[in-house]
Amino acid sequence: MAHRPKIYVRALATLLGSGLLLAACGGSGSEDAQPETPTPSDPRTPLAVTKAGDDGSEGTLRWAIQRSNANPGTYRIVLTPPAGGLEIKPTTELPVLVGPARIEGPWTGEGTPTVALDGSALYDTGILNEAGNPVACPGQTSGFGANVRSLRNPGLAVVDTGNVEITGFEVRNFCSGIMLLRSKANHVHHMKLVNNRGAAGVLVTGDAGDTAGSATSGLSVDNIVEYNVFLNNSDSMDVARGSENTLIQFNKFVIDAQGIVPSQAIEILSSSNNKVFDNEASGFAEALQIGGNNHEIARNTLYGNSIAFTMSGSGNKVYDNVVHSNRLGISTRGGAITLSRNLVWDQGKDISLCNAGGICSTNANWLNARLGISLNGSTGHVANDLVANCTDGYADCDTRQNYPVLTASTWQPSGFTVNGTLASRPSTAFVIEFFASHKPGVVDGWGEGEVYLGKLEVSTDANGTLTFSFPTGTSDPLKDGTKSVYFTATATRVSNGQTSEFSQAILVAAP
Numbered sequence: 482m483a484h485r486p487k488i489y490v491r492a493l494a495t496l497l498g499s500g501l502l503l504a505a506c507g508g509s510g511s512e513d514a515q516p517e518t519p520t521p522s523d524p525r526t527p528l529a530v531t532k533a534g535d536d537g538s539e540g541t542l543r544w545a546i547q548r549s550n551a552n553p554g555t556y557r558i559v560l561t562p563p564a565g566g567l568e569i570k571p572t573t574e575l576p577v578l579v580g581p582a583r584i585e586g587p588w589t590g591e592g593t594p595t596v597a598l599d600g601s602a603l604y605d606t607g608i609l610n611e612a613g614n615p616v617a618c619p620g621q622t623s624g625f626g627a628n629v630r631s632l633r634n635p636g637l638a639v640v641d642t643g644n645v646e647i648t649g650f651e652v653r654n655f656c657s658g659i660m661l662l663r664s665k666a667n668h669v670h671h672m673k674l675v676n677n678r679g680a681a682g683v684l685v686t687g688d689a690g691d692t693a694g695s696a697t698s699g700l701s702v703d704n705i706v707e708y709n710v711f712l713n714n715s716d717s718m719d720v721a722r723g724s725e726n727t728l729i730q731f732n733k734f735v736i737d738a739q740g741i742v743p744s745q746a747i748e749i750l751s752s753s754n755n756k757v758f759d760n761e762a763s764g765f766a767e768a769l770q771i772g773g774n775n776h777e778i779a780r781n782t783l784y785g786n787s788i789a790f791t792m793s794g795s796g797n798k799v800y801d802n803v804v805h806s807n808r809l810g811i812s813t814r815g816g817a818i819t820l821s822r823n824l825v826w827d828q829g830k831d832i833s834l835c836n837a838g839g840i841c842s843t844n845a846n847w848l849n850a851r852l853g854i855s856l857n858g859s860t861g862h863v864a865n866d867l868v869a870n871c872t873d874g875y876a877d878c879d880t881r882q883n884y885p886v887l888t889a890s891t892w893q894p895s896g897f898t899v900n901g902t903l904a905s906r907p908s909t910a911f912v913i914e915f916f917a918s919h920k921p922g923v924v925d926g927w928g929e930g931e932v933y934l935g936k937l938e939v940s941t942d943a944n945g946t947l948t949f950s951f952p953t954g955t956s957d958p959l960k961d962g963t964k965s966v967y968f969t970a971t972a973t974r975v976s977n978g979q980t981s982e983f984s985q986a987i988l989v990a991a992p
Contacts, residue, residue, distance in 0.1 A: 523583065525557040535571045542569050542598070543576065550579040553642075560586040560596040560650055567596045571603065577638040578645050580667070584637070586650030588671045591710050591733070593651075600655035600677075603634045618656035618679020622692050627715030627742035630694055631680040635660035639667055641700075651675060657684040658714070663700040672709045674717070678741070682714035687723030687752075696723035696751050707731050711746070713738045717762075721750040729757045736764035743834045745770045746786075753794075757781060766834040767791055768807075774816075783807065787834045788850075792818055796978070799823060808832045810853045810929070819978035820971065821914065825853040826931035829923030853922055853929035854971070854982045856881045862927050863982060865904065884981035885913055885949075885970040892964075892991040897953045899934075899968045901984070907945040910975040913937045915951050917958040918967045921986035928969030928986035932959055956991060964991035 528548055532540040537547070545558040560567060578584065586596040620629040634656035639645045643665040652658035653675040661667050661684065674682035687701035688694060701724040711717035711734045718734070720727050734746035746762035746769060749755055753773040761782045762768035768783040769790030775797065782803045783789035789804040793814040800821040804810045810825045829851035850861050857863045865883040887901040899915055915937075916930030934953050941947045951970075958966055967986040973979065 523557055525555060527559045528556045529559050529561045531561050533567060533569050546576045546578060549582050550576060553579050554581040558584040562595045568599055570599045570601060574634065575637065577640045580642045580644035583646040585648050588649035594673055596650035598636050598650065598652045600634060600636055627679060628744045629679055631656050632660065632662060632688060638662065639664045643667060648672065656680050658682045660684045661704055663687055663697055666703045668705045670708045674709060674714055675712045677714045679715060681716045681719035682711045684719045685724050685727055686721040698723050702726050713741055715742045716744045716748060718747045720752050720755055724752040725754045727755040730759050732760045734760065734762040749773055749776065778802065787832045788812055806830055809850045809855060812855045817977045817979050819973060820980035822933050824930060824933060826918055826929045828853055828929060851923050852927055856982050862924060882972055882974050882979040882981040884984045885972050887968060887970060887984050887987040890968060890987055890989045892989055894956065896955045897958060897966065897989055899951045899953065901970060902946065902948050903972050904946050905941055907941055907943050910940045912973045912975060913939060913949060914971050916969045919959060919963060921967050926986050928983035930969055930983060934958055
């Protein structure tokens with residue numbers, strides 16, 4: 482699948498709200514942002530890095546970082562390769578970058594950059610990973626390898642500072658390619674992160690550094706990670722331990738090699754109020770693993786993963802994503818999570834990638850976890866609460882929204898009409914969204930949503946029930962002449978934003 486055009490967008494323009502309920506009103510994001518206005522030439526004095534060595538002499542990266550740190554904001558570090566390119570292999574960790582600072586290389590697109598920062602010399606040859614290869618990522622307190630909590634062996638580190646810009650080259654073979662630790666307003670863009678095996682390709686964290694892994698508040702904020710290529714990193718992008726207002730957009734995340742623990746493309750842990758826009762991810766156990774509250778996840782394309790994404794927490798809005806050809810599409814684990822206008826189809830693929838936590842085909846329920854939307858983690862379809870008015874004290878009545886039940890639907894020359902019912906809380910407002918697909922879901926017809934058709938804003942009666950009828954307004958909802966169409970629907974409770982699983986698909990055929 483082609484990556485989206487790299488129109489450079491001023492990232493802060495996307496830090497806008499989207500409305501409380503996306504099912505009932507349109508979301509906002511970076512799609513409508515204008516191209517960035519060119520900035521004047523950087524007035525800072527350039528420090529040219531032309532040497533591959535690590536002895537700290539003039540022209541080395543170590544020398545440039547030390548000189549920039551001595552007078553923050555005075556210099557910019559310019560990686561200047563000779564004709565054959567420049568490969569820098571530090572023998573010990575480089576000094577942390579002190580902001581304001583900028584380190585830049587000659588970005589050449591998604592191919593092979595002409596400058597690479599390589600961490601091979603920092604590998605601890607006394608520890609081997611699952612594939613028998615030396616690892617660069619010992620844990621802070623215990624463990625090593627993929628998805629471990631580690632602040633060690635980063636390629637570049639920004640610690641307890643801010644306003645650092647990193648752009649235009651490749652970082653490979655470290656524990657973390659780039660680590661932003663308790664730092665704010667940093668900008669990582671147009672980079673290639675390759676084969677960083679452990680904490681992350683890019684790690685954004687408020688980690689307090691103690692043995693308990695405590696989170697900090699207000700220290701790791703307003704960081705931007707955009708227009709980067711992440712290739713064959715175990716964990717590609719982590720946002721953790723109190724990080725907020727992180728913007729992750731227009732990145733490409735891929736695993737296409739053997740011998741890698743393909744954990745997550747983006748993991749958000751113990752953090753809130755972050756935005757994930759317009760990214761592409763394939764080849765992971767979980768493309769997105771999102772925890773915390775009040776995140777906005779929009780317009781991402783997720784395919785070829787065991788699970789496209791898992792999510793928990795409250796106040797999270799997931800809209801306009803394209804989720805196809807995974808084993809499991811969207812998996813939620815409690816909380817008020819609003820799903821709207823997501824195109825979800827062709828799940829059920831035989832993809833059994835395991836992450837560092839062990840999610841794979843050995844799970845007893847894994848064969849049933851091939852749904853478009855699952856409200857029960859990765860364990861399969863959840864039946865509706867059969868007591869319509871929720872007076873039975875069943876906890877799922879508040880934590881898992883009932884899905885609509887589609888009934889006999891019709892075709893007329895003016896288009897298809899989808900009929901159905903919903904049983905839920907009494908006198909409650911809902912948004913019901915309708916979808917069309919070429920095929921039913923692979924698990925007993927529990928549906929998917931290939932084409933978004935529209936919505937109804939409705940309310941249940943005093944008994945907690947409602948009957949609806951939705952005219953599609955078209956006799957060709959799949960836009961390819963198909964006349965036998967599978968319809969599905971979801972229900973979202975307006976008051977708390979909870980969205981149901983897809984209904985069971987119903988087939989309606991035109992004459």
